[in-house]
Amino acid sequence: MVSNNLATLNPSIDVQTAATTPWDIVVVGAGPAGTAAAARAATKQLRVLFIDRSPLPRPKVCGCCLSPLALAELADLSTSTAPQFRVSTLSLTGLTIVSQGHRASVPYATGGVLSRISLDTCLAKNAIAANASWLPDTRGVSCTVDHETVTLTVQTSSQSEHTIQTKRLLLAAGLHNALRIHGNTDSHRPPRNRPPNNRIGLGTTLPSTGGPISERHLVMAVGSGGYCGFVRLEDGSIDVAAAVHPSILQQSATPADALARLLTDTFQDVECPIDPSLLSHSSLRATPQLTHYTGHVDSQSTRILRLGDAVGYVEPFTGEGIGWALLSARLATEALIDSRGNLRPSQEASQQYQQTYRNALNQHHRRCRMVSLALRSPFLVSTAVRAAGRFPTIAGSIARTITGNS
Numbered sequence: 001m002v003s004n005n006l007a008t009l010n011p012s013i014d015v016q017t018a019a020t021t022p023w024d025i026v027v028v029g030a031g032p033a034g035t036a037a038a039a040r041a042a043t044k045q046l047r048v049l050f051i052d053r054s055p056l057p058r059p060k061v062c063g064c065c066l067s068p069l070a071l072a073e074l075a076d077l078s079t080s081t082a083p084q085f086r087v088s089t090l091s092l093t094g095l096t097i098v099s100q101g102h103r104a105s106v107p108y109a110t111g112g113v114l115s116r117i118s119l120d121t122c123l124a125k126n127a128i129a130a131n132a133s134w135l136p137d138t139r140g141v142s143c144t145v146d147h148e149t150v151t152l153t154v155q156t157s158s159q160s161e162h163t164i165q166t167k168r169l170l171l172a173a174g175l176h177n178a179l180r181i182h183g184n185t186d187s188h189r190p191p192r193n194r195p196p197n198n199r200i201g202l203g204t205t206l207p208s209t210g211g212p213i214s215e216r217h218l219v220m221a222v223g224s225g226g227y228c229g230f231v232r233l234e235d236g237s238i239d240v241a242a243a244v245h246p247s248i249l250q251q252s253a254t255p256a257d258a259l260a261r262l263l264t265d266t267f268q269d270v271e272c273p274i275d276p277s278l279l280s281h282s283s284l285r286a287t288p289q290l291t292h293y294t295g296h297v298d299s300q301s302t303r304i305l306r307l308g309d310a311v312g313y314v315e316p317f318t319g320e321g322i323g324w325a326l327l328s329a330r331l332a333t334e335a336l337i338d339s340r341g342n343l344r345p346s347q348e349a350s351q352q353y354q355q356t357y358r359n360a361l362n363q364h365h366r367r368c369r370m371v372s373l374a375l376r377s378p379f380l381v382s383t384a385v386r387a388a389g390r391f392p393t394i395a396g397s398i399a400r401t402i403t404g405n406s
Contacts, residue, residue, distance in 0.1 A: 006121050009056040013049070013133040015154070015162050021133075023047050023166040024343060025336070026152055028140040028179065030056060032322050033308025034172030035123035036073070036329035039081045042132035044333075044341040049164070050132055051154065053139035053173075056124050060116040061203030061285045062322075063229045063241040065092070065218060067111050069323030069364075073330065077126070080330075085126045089114045090234055094217040099382040101268030108218065111319050115205075115233045119322075142180040143169060145301035167343060168336060171298075172307040172329075175201075175288045181300050190299065192292040199226055199243040199315060201287035202255055204279070208236035211274035219273045222381040223266035228259065230273050238274060240282075243290055243315055256280040291315055291372070296357055302350035305332055311357070314365050315372035324361055331356045 013021075025041045027034045030052035038050040066074075066089055078085040089112030096105040128134050137157040144151045150169040155161050171179065180189050211230070213219060219230040226244035233239050242259055252258035256279040263272055293312040298304035308325030335353035338344050344352075374380055 006057045006117065009121055009124055009128075009134065009136070011135050011137075012128055013135055015135060015138060015156055015160075018049055018133065018135055019162040019164055021047065021049070021164075023049050023164065025049075025168045025170060026051070026150075026164060026166040027170045027172055028052075028152070029172035029174060029308075029310070030054075030124050030134075030136070031060070031120055031172060031174055031308060031325065032070075032123055033310075033325035033329045034170070035120065035127045036077055036326050037170055037172065037307055037333055038132040039077065039123070039127040039130040040329065040333040041337065042127060042130040043081045044337050045131075046337070046341070046343070048127075048132040049135060049166070050124075050127060051135045051138040051140065053137070055136040057117040057121040059205065059285070060120070061201045061241060061287050062116045062239075063319060064113055064115050064231060064233060064239040065111055065229070065319035065322075066114060066119075067319035067323040070319060070326055071112060073323060073326035076330065077123075077326065081130050082126055085129075087114065087119065087122050088234075090216050092216055092218055092231075094214065096217065096219045096273075097222070097381070097385050098219070098266055098270055099222040099385050100266070100378050101270050102382045102385045103270050104385045113216070113218075113231050113233065115235075115237075115239065118234065140171075140173070140179045142182060143304070144182040145298075145303060150301065150303050167303065168346070168349075169304045170307055170332065171304065171310045172325075174309040175290070175292070175313065177288070177294065177310075181298055181304065190294055192294045194289055194292045197245060198289040198291050199245055200249065201241065201243055201290055202259055202284055203239070203241040203287075204282040204284045205233070206238040206240060206274060206278050206282060208232075208238070210238045210278050211272070213238055213273045221263060221266040222375055222378060223262045224378050225258075225262050225265065227375050228262060228266070240274065240279075246289075254280070255284050255286060256282070259284070296354045297350040302346040305336070305350065305353055307332055312365070314368040315375070320364065320368060324364065327360060328357060331360060 024046040025048045027038045027050035042048040095108035138154050141153045149165050152164045213232050215232050221228045225248035228242035248258045260276045307328045335349045
């Protein structure tokens with residue numbers, strides 16, 4: 001697995017100080033959306049705190065691919081927050097798609113690769129350098145809203161509870177939806193709109209000796225029970241990320257068995273790019289159900305915005321998700337903060353964020369919904385794979401479409 005040789009990112013503030021500081025913006029979640037938003041807001045001289053229930057660095061279930069949109073947003077983040085900020089990625093050069101025992105390989109100079117251990121830690125360091133305060137091992141439990149502030153209740157790893165007050169709260173905790181919100185009319189966890197037969201993410205990293213995967217090459221395997229991607233990371237280890245139907249998990253003794261069944265069904269007589277026996281010995285992690293829509297602004301208060309996967313998520317996850325997260329962070333901070341560095345009225349900011357988010361991302365989401373539906377048909381995918389093998393001139397277009405990077 002990825003060697004966690006990055007030093008632990010120590011907190012830049014303690015919870016007692018955080019609880020007595022009047023914040024302009026508090027961000028819950030230290031993934032790409034949360035850290036990018038924290039950096040952009042702190043650059044405007046606002047008092048910004050970002051928290052996460054885990055320390056950094058930490059692994060995440062993720063395909064670890066960066067779409068062209070993600071790379072463009074990272075470049076913009078550098079320009080906007082710190083010119084010296086750089087994220088070093090491996091550029092993809094090839095793609096192999098496998099379905100029902102058919103394989104097609106094409107050139108694929110689209111996007112990059114970087115482990116979430118490296119990416120998230122680098123983004124968090126950039127936020128701290130921009131003067132945002134960092135508080136790890138701290139989980140958001142609930143919040144109460146009134147006309148002026150949002151009061152966030154947090155719990156530390158030692159189980160102690162504290163309250164933190166802020167003018168704006170940004171929820172960027174990904175697919176997890178644990179924060180209870182107390183408003184003027186009710187107390188609720190915002191419901192998530194999920195489609196039927198929603199898939200679950202599984203992921204792990206395997207040692208560099210785990211299979212014959214070339215560097216800078218993405219392998220996508222599509223079967224009747226889901227799909228799985230493999231890519232070699234910057235330290236040589238192999239990232240494994242899958243989306244599987246819940247029924248496959250229910251019919252299998254363990255998640256590793258479910259993933260092994262998917263690979264057997266997909267590769268058949270074609271050589272698998274990893275050693276499936278290694279899956280049972282790896283630390284396989286799972287996500288909540290993947291595709292959902294929760295909403296940009298909380299129903300109780302326009303002072304609470306959601307970013308990244310907390311707003312909504314659509315399969316497939318081959319780098320598009322990180323691009324969407326980084327873009328949502330930019331759109332949210334542009335809506336929240338005016339040209340003079342002041343917070344806009346919450347109603348105005350929330351309306352601008354919803355509008356610009358929809359204009360920027362609705363087309364991306366529609367495309368990925370179509371791709372995710374196509375991936376549910378192994379016959380359709382295997383037909384496309386056979387066509388790619390026969391007609392190299394259209395293979396690249398098929399590849400970019402099926403991975404959501406067209």
